[in-house]
Each structure stands twice: as C-alpha cells, then as structure tokens.
Amino acid sequence: MLFNSYTFVLLFLPIVLLGYELTGRVHGRRAAMGWLVLASLVFYGWWNPPYVGLILGSAIVNYALGRAQQRKLARDGAPSRAILAFALVLNLGLLGYYKYLGFFLATANAVIGTSFSTVSIILPLAISFYTFQQIAYAMDVKNGKIHECPFLEYLLFVTFFPQLIAGPIVHHREVIPQFHASTSRLRTSDLAVGLSIFTIGLAKKVLLADSIAPAAERVFGQVELGTTPGLVMAWTGVVAFALQLYFDFSGYSDMAIGLGRMFGIRIPLNFDSPYKALSIVDFWRRWHMTLSRFLRDYLYIPLGGNRKGRARRYFNLMTTMVLGGLWHGAGWTFLVWGFLHGLYLMVNHLWAHVTRDIEWARAQGMRFVYQATTFVAVLFAWVFFRAESFAGAGHVVRGMLGLSGIGSLPGKSTMLLAFALLAVAWFAPNTQQLLARYRPAFDFGRRKTAPGLRLTMAHGFVLGVVFGVSLMGLNVVSQFLYYQF
Numbered sequence: 001m002l003f004n005s006y007t008f009v010l011l012f013l014p015i016v017l018l019g020y021e022l023t024g025r026v027h028g029r030r031a032a033m034g035w036l037v038l039a040s041l042v043f044y045g046w047w048n049p050p051y052v053g054l055i056l057g058s059a060i061v062n063y064a065l066g067r068a069q070q071r072k073l074a075r076d077g078a079p080s081r082a083i084l085a086f087a088l089v090l091n092l093g094l095l096g097y098y099k100y101l102g103f104f105l106a107t108a109n110a111v112i113g114t115s116f117s118t119v120s121i122i123l124p125l126a127i128s129f130y131t132f133q134q135i136a137y138a139m140d141v142k143n144g145k146i147h148e149c150p151f152l153e154y155l156l157f158v159t160f161f162p163q164l165i166a167g168p169i170v171h172h173r174e175v176i177p178q179f180h181a182s183t184s185r186l187r188t189s190d191l192a193v194g195l196s197i198f199t200i201g202l203a204k205k206v207l208l209a210d211s212i213a214p215a216a217e218r219v220f221g222q223v224e225l226g227t228t229p230g231l232v233m234a235w236t237g238v239v240a241f242a243l244q245l246y247f248d249f250s251g252y253s254d255m256a257i258g259l260g261r262m263f264g265i266r267i268p269l270n271f272d273s274p275y276k277a278l279s280i281v282d283f284w285r286r287w288h289m290t291l292s293r294f295l296r297d298y299l300y301i302p303l304g305g306n307r308k309g310r311a312r313r314y315f316n317l318m319t320t321m322v323l324g325g326l327w328h329g330a331g332w333t334f335l336v337w338g339f340l341h342g343l344y345l346m347v348n349h350l351w352a353h354v355t356r357d358i359e360w361a362r363a364q365g366m367r368f369v370y371q372a373t374t375f376v377a378v379l380f381a382w383v384f385f386r387a388e389s390f391a392g393a394g395h396v397v398r399g400m401l402g403l404s405g406i407g408s409l410p411g412k413s414t415m416l417l418a419f420a421l422l423a424v425a426w427f428a429p430n431t432q433q434l435l436a437r438y439r440p441a442f443d444f445g446r447r448k449t450a451p452g453l454r455l456t457m458a459h460g461f462v463l464g465v466v467f468g469v470s471l472m473g474l475n476v477v478s479q480f481l482y483y484q485f
Contacts, residue, residue, distance in 0.1 A: 166255070
C-alpha cells in the first residue's frame with residue numbers, strides 16, 4: 001500500500017486513526033498498541049500477504065534472541081558472542097538470500113564461468129530497513145543498552161507502518177519509550193501538525209517529484225537503447241533525476257513524520273536539505289541521516305573508525321560507503337556509486353585536514369563554491385545510481401562531458417520546472433524548519449533554528465487546498481523510489 005494512493009489516504013488511514021482512538025479509549029494503551037501492530041501488518045501485507053509471515057518470524061526470533069542475551073547479561077554480567085553471531089547471521093542471511101543471491105550467482109557465472117541457475121526471487125518490501133533495525137537492536141542488547149522491552153512494543157518497533165517501508169531506520173531508544181508512555185488517545189494538536197506535515201510531503205511527491213520524473217526517464221531510457229545525449233540533455237536528465245529523487249525521498253520522509261505525529265509519536269529526522277550541503281561529509285549528515293548513522297555506529301566505528309591512522313581511516317570510509325552502495329541495490333552500478341562517495345569522503349577529509357575547518361570557506365566567502373562543487377559531485381554519482389547498466393551510465397557521462405556535442409534543448413516547461421525546483425531545494429526552508437516550534441521530529445528539538453510558522457486558520461486553508469490538489473493527482477499512482485531498496 002502506498003502513502004500516495006486513494007486507498008491509503010481515504011480508507012486505510014481514517015480507519016486506523018478511528019480504531020486507535022476507540023481501542024485506546026475503551027481498552028487502554030496495550031489494546032491500542034495491538035491495533036497499530038495489526039494495522040501495520042495489514043499495510044505491509046497489502047502488497048504480498050505471504051511475506052507477512054517473514055517479517056513476523058524475523059521479529060519473533062530476533063526478540064527471543066534479545067531476551068536470551070538479556071538473561072545471559074543478568075546472570076553472568078557478560079554478553080554471549082554466540083547469540084549475537086547467530087542474530088547477525090540470521091538477519092544478514094535473510095537479506096543476502098532475498099536481495100543478493102541472484103546478483104552473486106550471476107556475477108560468479110560471468111566472472112569465473114560457473115553455471116549456477118539464477119532464480120527470480122521477489123524482494124520483500126522493507127527487508128533492508130527492518131533488518132538493519134533489528135541488527136542495531138541485537139548489538140545494543142549485547143552492549144547492555146537495553147534491559148527490558150515488552151514483546152508488543154518490540155513488534156510495533158519493527159512493523160510501525162509510517163516508517164516500515166522506506167525508513168527512517170529507527171533506534172529502540174527513540175520510539176519504544178514513546179510507545180510505552182503513549183496515552184493511546186488522539187490529540188487535536190498532534191493531528192493538526194501531523195496532517196500538515198503529511199500534506200506537505202504528499203505535495204512534494206505528487207506535484208513536484210512526479211512532475212519532473214518524465215524528464216529524467218526520457219534521458220535514462222534513451223541511453224539504455226544506446227543513444228548518447230547531447231551536453232544539455234545529459235545535464236538536464238541528471239538534474240531532473242536528482243530533483244525527482246530529492247522531492248520523492250523528502251516527500252516520503254515528511255509523510256512518515258506526519259503519520260507518526262498523528263499518533264503522538266515523533267519519528268527521527270531522515271532528510272535535512274542535503275543539496276544545501278557544503279561538503280560530502282555535510283551531505284551525508286543531511287541525506288538518509290539514519291542510514292548514515294547506522295553505517296557509522298555499526299560498521300565504520302567497529303572497523304576502527306579514525307582511531308588507527310589516516311590510511312586505515314580512508315580504508316574504513318571506502319569499505320563503509322561501498323557496502324552502503326550495495327545496501328541500496330544488488331548491482332555493480334550501486335557499488336560504483338558507493339565507491340565514488342567513498343572517494344569523495346576521502347578527498348573531503350584530506351582537504352579538511354589541509355584547511356582545518358569548513359568555517360574557512362564561510363570566512364572567505366566561498367560558501368557558494370563549496371555548495372556548487374558538492375552538488376556537481378553528487379550529480380555525477382547519481383548517474384550510476386539511476387542508470388540500469390554501465391553502458392547506459394557511460395552514455396550519460398559522455399554526454400555530460402560534451403563528447404556528443406551540445407545536442408537538442410529540452411522543452412521550455414522542463415527548464416522552468418527544473419530551475420524552480422532547484423531554487424526550492426537550495427533556498428527554501430524545509431518542512432522541519434517551517435514547523436520547528438512544534439518539534440516535528442524526534443531529534444529536531446535539539447537543533448538551533450528559528451521557530452518557524454504558527455499554524456493558523458489561514459495556513460489550514462492553504463494546506464487544505466494543497467491537499468485537495470494533491471489528491472486529484474493520485475489518479476496516476478507512482479511508487480516511491482526508495483521502496484525498491
């Protein structure tokens with residue numbers, strides 16, 4: 001089920017909100033939590049009912065392993081490495097089978113001449129996200145950071161539908177205490193703020209991301225047929241995809257935060273105007289923030305982080321980003337995308353070592369130069385993220401370098417739309433800044449920012465119009481790009 005569908009907006013969400021209020025009012029908090037678990041499983045199973053058993057089985061086994069680890073810690077004062085190892089093998093094994101088995105077999109056939117038969121395995125929705133959440137939980141239990149967690153709260157932590165399909169990757173400490181402390185009653189203030197954020201996210205997806213998508217699809221579709229675009233069309237296609245992905249993911253992230261807030265739950269921030277970044281390091285603090293956090297805390301730091309010298313630090317950065325690239329997709333183009341970002345981060349850290357601090361750029365009036373350089377680097381990497389093959393990516397890169405001439409110009413409407421969306425991405429305040437006074441996300445309250453808007457009847461009227469216009473655009477439903485990961 002998609003957030004941007006009539007079924008979700010006009011049927012599923014109202015039923016879930018009403019049921020949550022009624023069960024909480026009549027039967028109390030645990031019944032309301034159970035209702036949300038049931039609703040989340042229906043939401044997940046709408047796409048492919050058999051895979052409900054997979055996510056349930058994964059949650060049950062991981063919870064049992066966590067409880068066993070907690071008992072071991074309580075009894076002996078030391079964790080069991082065997083329990084943690086089993087949890088890691090279980091989670092990574094499931095992810096490897098469903099997401100990477102076909103890729104590895106095809107690669108082996110191509111590289112070493114084996115003749116493995118490659119089977120077509122349907123990738124379960126959200127497996128990359130709920131696998132990482134449960135890995136983080138298992139490691140935190142092992143490190144003594146979790147002492148008790150009722151099964152119902154844990155199950156809701158894994159399946160909570162606002163963030164189930166495409167993140168954010170939440171920590172137990174961020175949402176489970178909120179589930180436990182919830183009054184299980186809807187509040188007018190939460191509904192108003194949540195619906196406002198959801199509406200902004202819906203508009204980003206339907207009115208902005210889906211509007212610029214055809215320009216990207218046109219270029220990237222042609223290159224897979226062997227066509228090398230001209231200079232202008234190549235850059236237009238890449239910028240269009242960058243904007244499509246930006247507003248698609250930003251829209252989803254807003255909708256997830258808004259939905260959680262309707263139930264009184266603050267979900268972590270996952271997207272913070274990344275095209276305003278002044279460096280690649282800054283970009284990864286702003287883009288898919290919870291994934292960056294996971295890779296840092298559970299991969300980069302355990303590898304040694306920056307504690308073992310500069311050469312080892314660069315190796316750890318590259319390893320982390322290459323694996324992060326493969327997390328996004330089982331393909332060599334994703335690996336190259338991760339490699340490029342690993343290379344960017346190495347250069348970034350080397351440059352920061354020379355200049356000491358990015359504040360130097362601000363002091364020298366070079367903010368725009370840093371931002372533009374970062375954006376161009378990100379654009380170049382997006383080519384490999386979007387292209388379906390190396391051949392297609394090669395055609396786009398040759399076009400961007402002008403090796404196929406200037407070529408034809410895109411339509412005036414496409415150019416105007418692209419410039420308008422770039423202006424929004426670069427200069428406009430994001431949703432969290434607009435509604436900062438309401439602490440829209442779990443971790444936003446700690447950020448220094450202007451208070452933003454105070455919601456009034458006039459704002460409600462404008463958002464109502466935006467909501468209505470967005471609803472009219474749902475007659476053609478498009479999947480969120482991050483659903484495929």
